[in-house]
Amino acid sequence: xxxxxxxxxxxxxxxxxxxxxxxxxxxxxxxxxxxxxxxxxxxxxxxxxxxxxxxxxxxxxxxxxxxxxxxxxxxxxxxxxxxxxxxxxxxxxxxxxxxxxxxxxxxxxxxxxxxxxxxxxxxxxxxxxxxxxxxxxxxxxxxxxxxxxxxxxxxxxxxxxxxxxxxxxxxxxxxxxx
Amino acid sequence: xxxxxxxxxxxxxxxxxxxxxxxxxxxxxxxxxxxxxxxxxxxxxxxxxxxxxxxxxxxxxxxxxxxxxxxxxxxxxxxxxxxxxxxxxxxxxxxxxxxxxxxxxxxxxxxxxxxxxxxxxxxxxxxxxxxxxxxxxxxxxxxxxxxxxxxxxxxxxxxxxxxxxxxxxxxxxxxxxxxxxxxx
Numbered sequence: 001x002x003x004x005x006x007x008x009x010x011x012x013x014x015x016x017x018x019x020x021x022x023x024x025x026x027x028x029x030x031x032x033x034x035x036x037x038x039x040x041x042x043x044x045x046x047x048x049x050x051x052x053x054x055x056x057x058x059x060x061x062x063x064x065x066x067x068x069x070x071x072x073x074x075x076x077x078x079x080x081x082x083x084x085x086x087x088x089x090x091x092x093x094x095x096x097x098x099x100x101x102x103x104x105x106x107x108x109x110x111x112x113x114x115x116x117x118x119x120x121x122x123x124x125x126x127x128x129x130x131x132x133x134x135x136x137x138x139x140x141x142x143x144x145x146x147x148x149x150x151x152x153x154x155x156x157x158x159x160x161x162x163x164x165x166x167x168x169x170x171x172x173x174x175x176x177x178x
Numbered sequence: 179x180x181x182x183x184x185x186x187x188x189x190x191x192x193x194x195x196x197x198x199x200x201x202x203x204x205x206x207x208x209x210x211x212x213x214x215x216x217x218x219x220x221x222x223x224x225x226x227x228x229x230x231x232x233x234x235x236x237x238x239x240x241x242x243x244x245x246x247x248x249x250x251x252x253x254x255x256x257x258x259x260x261x262x263x264x265x266x267x268x269x270x271x272x273x274x275x276x277x278x279x280x281x282x283x284x285x286x287x288x289x290x291x292x293x294x295x296x297x298x299x300x301x302x303x304x305x306x307x308x309x310x311x312x313x314x315x316x317x318x319x320x321x322x323x324x325x326x327x328x329x330x331x332x333x334x335x336x337x338x339x340x341x342x343x344x345x346x347x348x349x350x351x352x353x354x355x356x357x358x359x360x361x362x
Contacts, residue, residue, distance in 0.1 A: 001185075001245075001253040025350040072182040079186055080256065083263035090270035093278075095345045101277070101311045102339035105320060108328050109336055115327035122308060127299055130307055134279045135295055143284060150292045153284060161288045164275040170197070171272075172205045173216070 001076075004069050009080030016040045016085065030140065036092060040085035048078055097137065100130060184238045185253070188231075189260045193268035195231060199223040200272070215317040216276060224265045231261050277314070279307065 020039050029035045052074060069077070094102070107124050108116055135151065138144040143157035153161065165175045200223045207214045235257050245253065274281055279302075286301050287293050293301070312328065315321040315335070322331040330336055 001249050001256060003248075003252045006252060006256050006259075021348060028350065070182070072180040075186045076182055076256070079189060080260055083260045083267065086267040087263045090267055095342050095349065096351075099339075099342070100279075100307060101315060102335065102342060104308070104311060104315065104328075105330065105336045105339050106343070108321065109330050112330065115324060115329035117327050118308075118312070121312070121328060122304065125304055125308060127304055130279065130304055131283070131299055131302070132295065134283060135298070138280055138283065143280070144287060149294050151287050151295065151298070152292045153287055157284050158288065160281070161284045164281055164285075167272065167275050170201055172201070172208060173276075 002069050002073065005073050005076050006080065008069070009077045010084070012044055012077070012081040013040075013084040013088075016044060016081075017088070032092070032096060033089075033141065036089050040089060041082065044078070044081060044085075048074065097133065100125065181239050181243055185235065185257070188234045188238050189257060189264070191234075192227070192231060192261045192264040195227050196220075196223050196265045196268050199227050213317065215314065217273075217314075217318055220269060220272060224262070224269075227265065228258075228261070231257070277311075 016039050020036065023029070023035065023039065052071065055071070103124070104121060107121065111120075135144075135146075138151075138157070139146060141156075142154050143160060144151050144153055168175050200220060203219050203223050203226075204216070207219050235253075240250070240253070282302055283298055286298055290297070312321065316323065316331075318335070319331045320333075320335045321328050323329075
């Protein structure tokens with residue numbers, strides 16, 4: 001295997017990551033997941049397909065000599081990029097939303113070495129932090145809608161619930177986690 | 179079939195391999211070691227999965243090629259990265275069902291058909307949310323109790339938390355939006 005596959009795959013990911021940081025610092029989008037998909041998945045896929053198409057018709061200046069890997073190796077390049085991108089996109093909710101588990105660890109460490117009792121820990125968390133922000137996320141992500149103060153699932157929310165329950169049944173686990 | 183295509187197809191199946199191992203290991207651990215953290219079980223599955231994945235790559239790709247030592251090393255590094263990244267992607271899908279508040283809230287709304295925000299809070303309150311996470315962190319040995327007080331045990335997730343704070347700063351999230359800066 002050519003080491004260029006690794007280098008180019010990682011390079012594409014780093015370019016997308018840089019673009020993501022710039023966009024977020026310049027204009028933090030509301031529909032974050034959609035923009036993440038655009039930056040990390042759609043734009044590279046479109047450029048890759050366009051590049052392969054141009055090369056197929058001999059329209060790419062320098063042809064395959066420009067980048068020294070064969071046409072069959074490009075799926076490996078994009079598999080590497082998409083696996084890194086997928087790992088980042090799926091980690092993003094932990095960056096965007098306050099993870100109570102990670103917040104607990106930071107709060108406990110900040111009280112080192114004596115630590116915290118359960119009650120002292122609880123005083124650091126509010127309903128707004130833990131639940132109300134997540135309810136807003138559900139609405140922003142079109143997983144639930146609110147009407148007259150009542151929350152109901154959208155078809156997307158229902159699909160997500162069913163998928164998660166199916167996965168837990170496959171794994172022999174109780175159907176509700178959290 | 180071109181060896182690159184074969185390698186692609188083998189590695190793309192990484193999440194399926196981990197899921198299959200998790201289906202087996204999860205049931206085994208529930209039966210014989212029910213107190214084991216589900217995240218630890220998942221880590222065992224990913225670690226164990228390296229062996230059948232390496233065997234599949236060798237059987238489908240490597241044994242048909244004549245590779246120089248450096249090419250073999252690059253292929254091994256590539257396969258390791260892609261297998262572990264795809265396993266990590268699957269981990270998040272599993273973890274979403276296991277720990278995500280959003281999924282839990284969606285489940286509660288689905289069971290009741292519709293709920294008010296106050297109903298959700300009473301069904302899935304702060305107390306239960308924190309207790310579940312404290313139990314999980316103790317099982318995963320990230321926290322321990324000493325004289326009735328919680329202290330850090332192993333530091334892996336604590337380091338992950340610090341990385342996330344750094345990432346939030348890099349992405350320009352306002353500090354006031356993060357719980358991490360309150361009362362610390």
